[in-house]
Structure formats: C-alpha cells, structure tokens
Amino acid sequence: MKIALGADHAGFRLKDEVIAYLKQEGHEVEDFGCHCADSIDYPDYALPVAERVANGEADRGILICGTGIGMSIAANKVPGIRCALVHDLFSAKATREHNDSNVLAMGERVIGPGVALEIIKVWLETPFSEGPRHRNRIGKIKGLEEKFAVHP
Numbered sequence: 469m470k471i472a473l474g475a476d477h478a479g480f481r482l483k484d485e486v487i488a489y490l491k492q493e494g495h496e497v498e499d500f501g502c503h504c505a506d507s508i509d510y511p512d513y514a515l516p517v518a519e520r521v522a523n524g525e526a527d528r529g530i531l532i533c534g535t536g537i538g539m540s541i542a543a544n545k546v547p548g549i550r551c552a553l554v555h556d557l558f559s560a561k562a563t564r565e566h567n568d569s570n571v572l573a574m575g576e577r578v579i580g581p582g583v584a585l586e587i588i589k590v591w592l593e594t595p596f597s598e599g600p601r602h603r604n605r606i607g608k609i610k611g612l613e614e615k616f617a618v619h620p
Contacts, residue, residue: 472526474500474513479532482576514542522548529571540573564594
C-alpha cells in the first residue's frame with residue numbers, strides 16, 4: 469500500500485517512527501515533512517498528503533501534529549478526504565468499517581509511539597464494511613462536498 473505522511477513540528481518525531489514501522493511492514497511511504505522542531509504551519513503539510521490521497525496517487529494518508537486536531541481539520545477541507553482523528557483502537561477500527569476513512573490523524577502529545585503503531589496497524593488492516601447504510605452515509609458526505617464546492 470502506498471501511504472503519504474505529513475507532520476508539523478509537534479509530530480515529526482512520531483512521524484519518523486511511523487515511517488520506519490510502515491517500511492518494515494512493506495508499505496511504500498511518501499514523506500511530506502516536516503523534519504525539525506522549528507514552528508511551522510500544519511496546513512502546509514496536511515494539504516499535500518490529502519491531495520495525494522484524493523487524486524489517487526496514495527492509497528491512504530497519515531497526519532501527525534501535537535493533538536491531531538489541526539491536521540484533521542485541514543485535511544477534511546480537501547474534497548474526497550475523510551480524515552479521522554483517532555487515539556484509540558476502537559475508533560481506528562470503526563472509522564474504517566463505518567466511514568471508509570482514507571486519512572488518519574493522530575497527536576504526538578496525546579499518545580505515544582506504541583499506541584500509535586497499534587492504531588495504524590488496525591486502521592490499515594480493517595476493511596470498509598460496504599453495507600448499504602454505510603455506503604449511503606458516505607454518499608451523503610460526498611453530497612455535502614458537492615453542495616459546498618466552489619464552481620468557477
């Protein structure tokens with residue numbers, strides 16, 4: 469699976485551990501940074517990850533900042549992205565089964581690497597439960613994107 473990753477200054481250390489784990493598991497990884505503790509703006513790193521996933525150049529995306537909140541908000545502005553902020557295993561599984569999330573956001577200041585890697589494993593391995601009610605709900609989300617899309 470090809471996975472795009474991005475982090476801000478508060479998440480780059482965990483991102484590096486995630487990259488090592490993903491490569492060990494045989495995934496192809498595209499790292500969009502950042503690579504230091506200097507203060508940066510998280511939307512600048514959420515956008516390329518979300519765009520890669522939305523246009524099909526990556527299968528999934530993972531974003532990490534201090535809490536995961538800012539990254540998830542920014543990523544969800546990109547049409548086609550269903551970014552879930554997750555800090556526990558139940559939510560990691562549920563967001564794949566019920567929401568077909570394609571981007572995962574986490575907070576380095578909220579969870580440690582052990583929990584983060586478990587979340588990623590569950591999130592990557594859980595398929596979307598394509599039952600009619602879940603497909604219908606995803607369709608409604610796509611309808612919201614269309615309703616509020618800016619058309620030239």
